[in-house]
Amino acid sequence: MLKQRIVGVLLVREGIVVQSLGFERYLPVGKPAIAVEHLNRWGIDEIVILDISDDGARNFGIEKIVADVAPYCMVPLAAGGGIRTIDQIRDVIKSGADRVVLNTAVADNPKLITQGADRFGAQAIIAAIDAKPRAGGGYAAFVDGGRRAIKLTPAELAKDAEKHGAGEILIQAIHRDGAKSGYDLDLVAEISKAVSVPIVVLGGVGAPVHFAAAARFPGVYGLAAGNYLHYTEHTATVAKAALQANGVVMRHDAYADYRDFAFSDDGRLAKRNDAELEDMFFVHYVDEVI
Numbered sequence: 364m365l366k367q368r369i370v371g372v373l374l375v376r377e378g379i380v381v382q383s384l385g386f387e388r389y390l391p392v393g394k395p396a397i398a399v400e401h402l403n404r405w406g407i408d409e410i411v412i413l414d415i416s417d418d419g420a421r422n423f424g425i426e427k428i429v430a431d432v433a434p435y436c437m438v439p440l441a442a443g444g445g446i447r448t449i450d451q452i453r454d455v456i457k458s459g460a461d462r463v464v465l466n467t468a469v470a471d472n473p474k475l476i477t478q479g480a481d482r483f484g485a486q487a488i489i490a491a492i493d494a495k496p497r498a499g500g501g502y503a504a505f506v507d508g509g510r511r512a513i514k515l516t517p518a519e520l521a522k523d524a525e526k527h528g529a530g531e532i533l534i535q536a537i538h539r540d541g542a543k544s545g546y547d548l549d550l551v552a553e554i555s556k557a558v559s560v561p562i563v564v565l566g567g568v569g570a571p572v573h574f575a576a577a578a579r580f581p582g583v584y585g586l587a588a589g590n591y592l593h594y595t596e597h598t599a600t601v602a603k604a605a606l607q608a609n610g611v612v613m614r615h616d617a618y619a620d621y622r623d624f625a626f627s628d629d630g631r632l633a634k635r636n637d638a639e640l641e642d643m644f645f646v647h648y649v650d651e652v653i
Contacts, residue, residue: 365561365584366612366613366614367578367583367584367585367586367606367611367612367613368408368409368563368584368585368586368614369406369407369408369409369574369586369587369588369599369602369603369613370407370408370409370410370411370563370565370585370586370587370588371402371407371409371410371411371587371588371589371592371599372410372411372412372413372565372587372588372589373395373398373399373402373410373411373412373413373589374389374413374415374589375395375412375413375414375415375416375428375444376389376414376415376416377416378395378428379391379392379393379394379395380392380393380394380395380398380593381415382541382589382590382593383415383540383541383589383590384540384541385537385538385540385541385542386493386508386509386537386540388541392593395412395428395431395432396431396432396435398593399432399435399436400435401593402438402592402599403435403436403437403438404617405592405598405599405600405617405619406598406599406600406603406615406616406617406619407438407592407599408438408439408599408614409438409439409440409441409585410436410438410439410440410441411440411441411442411443411464411489411533411563411587412425412428412429412432412440412441412442412443412444412460413442413443413444413464413491414428414442414443414444414445415444415508416444418445424445425442425443425444425445425446425455426451426454426455426457426458427458428442429442429455429458429459429460430458430459432459433458433459433460434459436459439461439462440459440460440461440462441460441461441462441463441464441489442455442460442462442463442464443455443463443464443465443466443489443491444464446463446464446465446468447467447468447472447475448475449475449478449479449482452475452478452479452482452483452488453482453483456483456487461487462486462487462488462489462530462531463479463483463487463488463489464489464491464533465479465488465489465490465491465529466490466491466492466493466506466508467506467507469490469491469492469506469520469523469524469529470504470506470513470515470520471506473523473524473527474527476488476490476524476527476528476529477527477528479528480527480528480529480530481528484530485528485529485530485560486530486531487530488528488529488530488531489529489530489531489532489533489563490520490521490524490525490529490531490532490533491532491533491534491535492504492517492520492521492524492532492533492534492535492554493505493506493508493509493535493537494517494534494535494536494537494550495509495536495537495538496538501516502516502517502518502550502553503516503517504516504517504519504520505537509537516553517534517550517553517554518553518554518556518557519557521534521554521557521558522557522558524558525558525559525560529560530560530561531560531561531562531563531585532554532558532560532561532562532563533562533563533565533585533587534550534551534554534562534563534564534565535564535565535566536550536565536566536567537566538566539566539567540566540567541590542566542567542569543567543568543569543570543590543591544567544569545567545568545569545570545572545573545576546564546565546566546567546568546573546576546577547566547567548576548577548580551564551577551580551583552580554582555580555581555582555583558582559582560582561582561583561584561585562580562582562583562584562585563583563584563585563586563587564577564583564585564586564587565587565588565589568586568588568590568591569591570629570630570631571601571602571605571606571626571629571630571631572605572628572629572630573630574586574588574602574605574606574630575605575606575609575611575630578606578609578611586602586606598619599617600615600617600619600620600621601621601631601632602630603615603621604620604621604622604624604626605626605630605631607622608622608626609630618650
Protein backbone atom coordinates (compact mmCIF):
# COMPACT_ATOMS: atom_id res chain seq x y z
CA MET A 364 0.00 0.00 0.00
CA LEU A 365 1.34 3.42 -1.00
CA LYS A 366 1.89 5.92 1.78
CA GLN A 367 0.16 9.28 1.55
CA ARG A 368 2.22 12.32 0.59
CA ILE A 369 1.91 15.86 1.84
CA VAL A 370 2.66 18.04 -1.18
CA GLY A 371 3.70 21.66 -0.79
CA VAL A 372 2.62 23.89 -3.68
CA LEU A 373 4.55 27.11 -4.24
CA LEU A 374 2.90 29.63 -6.54
CA VAL A 375 5.46 31.98 -8.07
CA ARG A 376 4.36 35.25 -9.62
CA GLU A 377 7.03 37.41 -11.26
CA GLY A 378 9.75 35.68 -9.26
CA ILE A 379 8.07 35.88 -5.83
CA VAL A 380 6.18 33.16 -3.96
CA VAL A 381 2.62 34.32 -3.30
CA GLN A 382 -0.50 33.23 -1.51
CA SER A 383 -3.45 32.95 -3.86
CA LEU A 384 -7.04 33.84 -3.00
CA GLY A 385 -9.58 32.63 -5.52
CA PHE A 386 -7.14 32.86 -8.42
CA GLU A 387 -7.65 36.65 -8.24
CA ARG A 388 -5.75 38.15 -5.31
CA TYR A 389 -2.09 37.48 -4.54
CA LEU A 390 -0.22 38.21 -1.32
CA PRO A 391 3.61 38.15 -1.38
CA VAL A 392 5.43 35.55 0.73
CA GLY A 393 9.11 35.69 -0.28
CA LYS A 394 11.88 34.09 -2.28
CA PRO A 395 11.26 30.63 -3.76
CA ALA A 396 14.54 29.18 -2.42
CA ILE A 397 13.68 30.21 1.15
CA ALA A 398 10.18 28.75 0.85
CA VAL A 399 11.68 25.48 -0.41
CA GLU A 400 14.08 25.35 2.55
CA HIS A 401 11.18 25.91 4.96
CA LEU A 402 9.14 23.06 3.46
CA ASN A 403 12.16 20.73 3.47
CA ARG A 404 12.89 21.41 7.12
CA TRP A 405 9.32 20.78 8.22
CA GLY A 406 8.77 17.36 6.70
CA ILE A 407 7.26 17.91 3.25
CA ASP A 408 7.21 14.85 0.95
CA GLU A 409 7.16 16.63 -2.39
CA ILE A 410 7.24 20.20 -3.72
CA VAL A 411 5.37 21.56 -6.74
CA ILE A 412 6.38 24.96 -8.11
CA LEU A 413 3.94 26.67 -10.47
CA ASP A 414 4.81 29.89 -12.29
CA ILE A 415 1.47 31.74 -12.45
CA SER A 416 2.84 34.96 -13.91
CA ASP A 417 0.89 36.48 -16.79
CA ASP A 418 2.35 35.34 -20.11
CA GLY A 419 3.63 38.82 -20.88
CA ALA A 420 5.29 39.10 -17.46
CA ARG A 421 6.85 35.63 -17.33
CA ASN A 422 10.37 37.08 -17.41
CA PHE A 423 11.90 34.63 -14.96
CA GLY A 424 10.80 31.43 -16.67
CA ILE A 425 10.05 28.21 -14.86
CA GLU A 426 13.42 26.76 -15.95
CA LYS A 427 15.32 29.53 -14.14
CA ILE A 428 13.13 29.23 -11.05
CA VAL A 429 13.80 25.48 -10.92
CA ALA A 430 17.55 25.99 -11.40
CA ASP A 431 17.57 28.49 -8.50
CA VAL A 432 15.68 26.28 -6.02
CA ALA A 433 16.84 22.77 -6.97
CA PRO A 434 20.06 22.97 -4.90
CA TYR A 435 17.93 23.57 -1.78
CA CYS A 436 15.33 20.88 -2.50
CA MET A 437 15.82 17.54 -0.74
CA VAL A 438 12.54 15.97 -1.93
CA PRO A 439 11.04 15.24 -5.36
CA LEU A 440 10.40 18.48 -7.25
CA ALA A 441 7.74 19.10 -9.89
CA ALA A 442 7.36 22.32 -11.83
CA GLY A 443 5.06 23.92 -14.37
CA GLY A 444 3.78 27.14 -15.83
CA GLY A 445 3.64 28.06 -19.50
CA ILE A 446 5.03 24.74 -20.75
CA ARG A 447 3.93 24.25 -24.35
CA THR A 448 6.64 22.16 -26.06
CA ILE A 449 8.70 19.02 -25.57
CA ASP A 450 11.83 21.17 -25.53
CA GLN A 451 10.46 23.10 -22.54
CA ILE A 452 9.73 19.83 -20.75
CA ARG A 453 13.34 18.79 -21.40
CA ASP A 454 14.69 22.13 -20.17
CA VAL A 455 12.66 22.06 -16.93
CA ILE A 456 13.85 18.52 -16.13
CA LYS A 457 17.39 19.41 -17.11
CA SER A 458 17.21 22.41 -14.72
CA GLY A 459 16.58 20.09 -11.78
CA ALA A 460 12.90 19.11 -11.72
CA ASP A 461 11.95 15.46 -11.40
CA ARG A 462 8.57 16.00 -13.05
CA VAL A 463 6.67 18.62 -15.02
CA VAL A 464 3.14 19.94 -14.60
CA LEU A 465 1.03 20.61 -17.69
CA ASN A 466 -2.24 22.54 -17.57
CA THR A 467 -3.29 24.41 -20.70
CA ALA A 468 -1.53 21.87 -22.93
CA VAL A 469 -3.64 19.07 -21.39
CA ALA A 470 -6.66 20.50 -23.22
CA ASP A 471 -5.08 22.28 -26.19
CA ASN A 472 -2.34 19.81 -27.12
CA PRO A 473 -2.76 16.45 -25.35
CA LYS A 474 -0.20 14.91 -27.72
CA LEU A 475 2.41 16.78 -25.67
CA ILE A 476 1.53 14.48 -22.76
CA THR A 477 2.28 11.47 -24.95
CA GLN A 478 5.53 12.98 -26.22
CA GLY A 479 6.67 13.77 -22.69
CA ALA A 480 5.68 10.36 -21.33
CA ASP A 481 7.42 8.55 -24.19
CA ARG A 482 10.63 10.51 -23.68
CA PHE A 483 10.82 10.91 -19.91
CA GLY A 484 8.37 8.31 -18.56
CA ALA A 485 4.72 8.62 -17.54
CA GLN A 486 5.77 9.28 -13.93
CA ALA A 487 7.36 12.56 -15.09
CA ILE A 488 4.13 14.04 -16.49
CA ILE A 489 1.46 15.53 -14.20
CA ALA A 490 -1.78 16.73 -15.77
CA ALA A 491 -3.15 19.67 -13.75
CA ILE A 492 -6.87 20.43 -13.99
CA ASP A 493 -8.50 23.52 -12.50
CA ALA A 494 -12.23 23.25 -11.86
CA LYS A 495 -15.23 24.94 -10.31
CA PRO A 496 -18.99 24.31 -10.17
CA ARG A 497 -21.26 25.13 -13.10
CA ALA A 498 -24.37 27.21 -12.46
CA GLY A 499 -26.62 24.38 -13.66
CA GLY A 500 -24.80 21.64 -11.75
CA GLY A 501 -21.65 19.63 -12.26
CA TYR A 502 -18.19 21.06 -12.78
CA ALA A 503 -16.41 23.00 -15.50
CA ALA A 504 -12.72 22.58 -16.30
CA PHE A 505 -10.51 25.61 -16.88
CA VAL A 506 -7.12 26.35 -18.43
CA ASP A 507 -4.98 29.48 -18.84
CA GLY A 508 -4.74 30.03 -15.08
CA GLY A 509 -8.45 29.52 -14.52
CA ARG A 510 -9.48 32.13 -17.08
CA ARG A 511 -10.78 29.94 -19.93
CA ALA A 512 -13.42 27.24 -19.63
CA ILE A 513 -13.30 24.26 -21.97
CA LYS A 514 -16.02 21.89 -23.22
CA LEU A 515 -14.80 18.80 -21.38
CA THR A 516 -15.72 18.26 -17.74
CA PRO A 517 -12.87 17.79 -15.24
CA ALA A 518 -13.54 14.03 -15.15
CA GLU A 519 -13.53 13.80 -18.96
CA LEU A 520 -10.33 15.83 -19.18
CA ALA A 521 -8.69 13.63 -16.53
CA LYS A 522 -9.63 10.49 -18.47
CA ASP A 523 -8.24 11.99 -21.66
CA ALA A 524 -4.99 12.95 -19.92
CA GLU A 525 -4.59 9.41 -18.56
CA LYS A 526 -5.29 7.97 -22.03
CA HIS A 527 -2.51 10.15 -23.48
CA GLY A 528 0.00 8.95 -20.90
CA ALA A 529 -0.16 11.24 -17.85
CA GLY A 530 1.22 9.49 -14.78
CA GLU A 531 -0.67 11.60 -12.27
CA ILE A 532 -3.63 13.99 -12.08
CA LEU A 533 -3.51 17.20 -10.01
CA ILE A 534 -7.06 18.45 -9.43
CA GLN A 535 -7.55 21.93 -8.00
CA ALA A 536 -10.83 23.52 -6.92
CA ILE A 537 -10.71 27.16 -8.00
CA HIS A 538 -13.58 28.15 -5.71
CA ARG A 539 -11.80 26.70 -2.67
CA ASP A 540 -8.49 28.47 -3.37
CA GLY A 541 -7.58 30.33 -0.16
CA ALA A 542 -11.00 29.65 1.36
CA LYS A 543 -9.71 27.43 4.22
CA SER A 544 -12.98 25.46 4.04
CA GLY A 545 -11.50 22.15 2.93
CA TYR A 546 -11.20 20.31 -0.36
CA ASP A 547 -14.24 20.02 -2.62
CA LEU A 548 -14.89 16.36 -1.85
CA ASP A 549 -17.57 15.96 -4.54
CA LEU A 550 -15.00 17.04 -7.13
CA VAL A 551 -12.43 14.70 -5.62
CA ALA A 552 -14.95 11.84 -5.81
CA GLU A 553 -15.59 12.49 -9.51
CA ILE A 554 -11.90 12.36 -10.39
CA SER A 555 -11.36 9.34 -8.15
CA LYS A 556 -13.97 7.39 -10.12
CA ALA A 557 -12.71 8.59 -13.51
CA VAL A 558 -9.04 7.56 -13.49
CA SER A 559 -6.74 4.81 -12.26
CA VAL A 560 -3.52 6.85 -12.01
CA PRO A 561 -2.60 8.55 -8.70
CA ILE A 562 -4.43 11.77 -7.84
CA VAL A 563 -3.17 14.86 -6.01
CA VAL A 564 -5.86 17.13 -4.56
CA LEU A 565 -5.44 20.86 -4.02
CA GLY A 566 -7.47 23.87 -2.93
CA GLY A 567 -9.04 24.78 0.40
CA VAL A 568 -6.96 23.32 3.24
CA GLY A 569 -7.44 25.23 6.48
CA ALA A 570 -6.84 22.50 9.08
CA PRO A 571 -5.30 19.00 9.24
CA VAL A 572 -8.79 17.47 9.30
CA HIS A 573 -9.20 18.59 5.68
CA PHE A 574 -6.27 16.41 4.62
CA ALA A 575 -7.85 13.41 6.35
CA ALA A 576 -11.19 13.92 4.58
CA ALA A 577 -9.61 13.60 1.13
CA ALA A 578 -7.25 10.76 2.05
CA ARG A 579 -10.13 8.27 2.18
CA PHE A 580 -10.86 8.46 -1.56
CA PRO A 581 -9.43 5.66 -3.74
CA GLY A 582 -6.53 6.81 -5.86
CA VAL A 583 -5.71 9.91 -3.80
CA TYR A 584 -2.04 9.62 -2.90
CA GLY A 585 -1.12 13.28 -2.70
CA LEU A 586 -2.61 15.80 -0.27
CA ALA A 587 -1.52 19.23 -1.45
CA ALA A 588 -1.68 22.68 0.09
CA GLY A 589 -0.28 26.07 -0.71
CA ASN A 590 -1.23 28.94 1.60
CA TYR A 591 -1.67 26.68 4.63
CA LEU A 592 1.96 25.53 4.66
CA HIS A 593 3.46 29.03 4.68
CA TYR A 594 2.86 29.26 8.45
CA THR A 595 5.35 27.59 10.77
CA GLU A 596 2.63 26.21 13.05
CA HIS A 597 0.90 24.65 10.02
CA THR A 598 3.60 22.20 9.06
CA ALA A 599 3.61 18.98 7.08
CA THR A 600 4.96 17.25 10.20
CA VAL A 601 1.95 18.25 12.29
CA ALA A 602 -0.44 17.30 9.49
CA LYS A 603 1.21 13.88 9.21
CA ALA A 604 0.85 13.22 12.91
CA ALA A 605 -2.83 14.17 12.79
CA LEU A 606 -3.39 11.94 9.76
CA GLN A 607 -1.55 9.05 11.42
CA ALA A 608 -3.84 9.43 14.42
CA ASN A 609 -6.76 8.98 12.01
CA GLY A 610 -5.34 5.76 10.60
CA VAL A 611 -3.70 7.21 7.47
CA VAL A 612 -0.29 5.70 6.68
CA MET A 613 2.31 8.48 6.37
CA ARG A 614 6.05 8.95 6.05
CA HIS A 615 7.76 10.35 9.15
CA ASP A 616 11.34 11.17 8.23
CA ALA A 617 11.81 14.77 9.43
CA TYR A 618 13.73 15.65 12.58
CA ALA A 619 10.52 16.91 14.20
CA ASP A 620 7.84 14.38 15.17
CA TYR A 621 4.44 15.14 16.69
CA ARG A 622 3.02 11.63 16.85
CA ASP A 623 3.15 11.67 20.65
CA PHE A 624 0.94 14.78 20.83
CA ALA A 625 -2.81 14.91 21.33
CA PHE A 626 -5.01 16.65 18.77
CA SER A 627 -8.22 18.65 18.93
CA ASP A 628 -11.33 17.72 16.92
CA ASP A 629 -10.23 19.85 13.96
CA GLY A 630 -6.83 18.14 13.88
CA ARG A 631 -4.77 20.90 15.49
CA LEU A 632 -2.28 20.29 18.29
CA ALA A 633 -3.91 20.21 21.68
CA LYS A 634 -2.28 22.19 24.51
CA ARG A 635 -0.26 20.09 26.93
CA ASN A 636 -0.73 20.52 30.63
CA ASP A 637 1.76 22.59 32.64
CA ALA A 638 3.41 19.56 34.27
CA GLU A 639 4.24 18.01 30.90
CA LEU A 640 5.58 21.31 29.58
CA GLU A 641 7.81 21.71 32.63
CA ASP A 642 9.24 18.20 32.14
CA MET A 643 9.99 18.99 28.50
CA PHE A 644 11.77 22.24 29.31
CA PHE A 645 15.15 20.58 29.89
CA VAL A 646 14.91 17.94 27.13
CA HIS A 647 17.67 18.31 24.51
CA TYR A 648 16.81 17.35 20.95
CA VAL A 649 19.74 16.46 18.71
CA ASP A 650 19.83 18.14 15.30
CA GLU A 651 18.89 15.98 12.35
CA VAL A 652 21.84 14.37 10.58
CA ILE A 653 21.54 13.97 6.81
